[in-house]
Amino acid sequence: MPDNEKIIEIEVLRYRPEQDAEPVLQTYQVPFTDDMSVLQGLQYIKDYLDGTVSFRWSCRMAICGSCGMMVNGKPELSCKTFLRDYYPGKLRVEALAHLPIERDLVVSVGDFVKKLASVKPYIIPKEARSLDDGEYLQTPAQLAQYEQFSSCINCLLCYAACPQYGMNPAFTGPAALALLHRYNADSRDGGKAERMELVHSEEGVWSCTLVGYCSEVCPKGVDPARAINMNKTSSAADYFLRFVMPKGVVK
Amino acid sequence: MTRLPYVRPMQGWWRRNPYYVRYMLMETTSVIVGLYAGILLVGVWRLSQGQAAYEAWLAALRQPWAVALHGFMLLAMLYHAYTWWKVLPKTLPLIHVGGKPVPGLLLSAAGWTATLVISAAVYAAVRWWGL
Numbered sequence: 001m002p003d004n005e006k007i008i009e010i011e012v013l014r015y016r017p018e019q020d021a022e023p024v025l026q027t028y029q030v031p032f033t034d035d036m037s038v039l040q041g042l043q044y045i046k047d048y049l050d051g052t053v054s055f056r057w058s059c060r061m062a063i064c065g066s067c068g069m070m071v072n073g074k075p076e077l078s079c080k081t082f083l084r085d086y087y088p089g090k091l092r093v094e095a096l097a098h099l100p101i102e103r104d105l106v107v108s109v110g111d112f113v114k115k116l117a118s119v120k121p122y123i124i125p126k127e128a129r130s131l132d133d134g135e136y137l138q139t140p141a142q143l144a145q146y147e148q149f150s151s152c153i154n155c156l157l158c159y160a161a162c163p164q165y166g167m168n169p170a171f172t173g174p175a176a177l178a179l180l181h182r183y184n185a186d187s188r189d190g191g192k193a194e195r196m197e198l199v200h201s202e203e204g205v206w207s208c209t210l211v212g213y214c215s216e217v218c219p220k221g222v223d224p225a226r227a228i229n230m231n232k233t234s235s236a237a238d239y240f241l242r243f244v245m246p247k248g249v250v251k
Numbered sequence: 252m253t254r255l256p257y258v259r260p261m262q263g264w265w266r267r268n269p270y271y272v273r274y275m276l277m278e279t280t281s282v283i284v285g286l287y288a289g290i291l292l293v294g295v296w297r298l299s300q301g302q303a304a305y306e307a308w309l310a311a312l313r314q315p316w317a318v319a320l321h322g323f324m325l326l327a328m329l330y331h332a333y334t335w336w337k338v339l340p341k342t343l344p345l346i347h348v349g350g351k352p353v354p355g356l357l358l359s360a361a362g363w364t365a366t367l368v369i370s371a372a373v374y375a376a377v378r379w380w381g382l
Contacts (some may be wrong), residue, residue, distance in 0.1 A: 073267060102256055
């Protein structure tokens with residue numbers, strides 16, 4: 001560490017299930033340089049101050065989606081959030097809101113993984129094609145209809161931003177529904193009718209009340225609020241148009 | 252080792268972030284917009300009861316407390332109109348013009364402008380042209 005280093009106070013919300021009945025805050029004094037991320041601050045704590053602090057991380061460059069946590073009450077990727085921006089104030093890191101805490105900053109993601117599978121996040125081809133038929137062609141305009149939604153890295157910041165998910169964990173939630181839309185909006189996909197049942201359901205788009213914070217916190221520029229609310233329109237259209245088009249609107 | 256995941260309570264969630272406070276304000280002002288629509292409906296109902304009833308309704312609205320209430324409701328309505336157009340782009344399909352996405356802010360700005368122009372026109376029509 002260089003001599004000109006500064007010291008920042010980091011409060012970590014600790015939860016050790018074998019000894020804590022509920023989470024407690026623990027404070028650490030962390031020397032840092034201007035190029036250090038919040039994740040690096042935590043790594044300093046683990047290496048030099050307290051080896052018992054648990055947190056997830058992997059890539060350190062905002063693509064793996066492992067290191068999401070609440071930083072001063074906001075959902076952030078700790079690898080792309082910098083200690084210098086909080087100095088000289090202090091910094092509080094907590095496990096992602098609305099998700100069960102497994103230990104310290106580690107949350108349970110099992111519920112999300114089940115939801116992700118439920119939206120069938122893969123292309124269901126419109127018709128069977130052989131290799132001889134060649135590749136599926138797509139225009140730039142068709143690509144633009146789903147491209148931003150395909151940037152999701154499953155970091156769950158949007159779940160930590162969504163109070164509706166916090167109050168009703170049955171809600172499918174922002175990322176899974178954005179990914180549902182990513183496949184529905186793909187011109188190569190023919191699975192919209194299969195996914196529509198989930199869109200229509202109580203746990204689908206109608207549990208969203210358009211708080212909109214999910215889209216604000218997304219570190220990859222995905223707009224889950226738009227994906228969900230666009231589908232409210234198609235869900236409503238599907239509901240009412242069945243009276244005039246009994247065979248359904250969704251092809 | 253046994254797992255014992257801790258679920259944090261949601262009580263007072265809307266006070267945890269200024270974004271949530273603004274969301275609650277947006278939702279609350281919709282109730283006030285509904286209340287104002289109710290007052291107008293009462294006016295229609297009083298009109299159906301004849302001129303005297305309608306005049307009494309108008310007189311009631313000139314009471315200082317009614318004027319103050321309407322001032323407050325106007326502010327709430329302006330805030331609600333602002334937020335209504337602000338979130339509108341979230342409900343629209345992705346629109347591309349010349350291969351570029353149309354920014355949500357542009358759509359919101361069109362809505363704000365339309366609201367101001369139409370409100371000003373309606374006000375002018377009633378206030379100065381006696382329609």
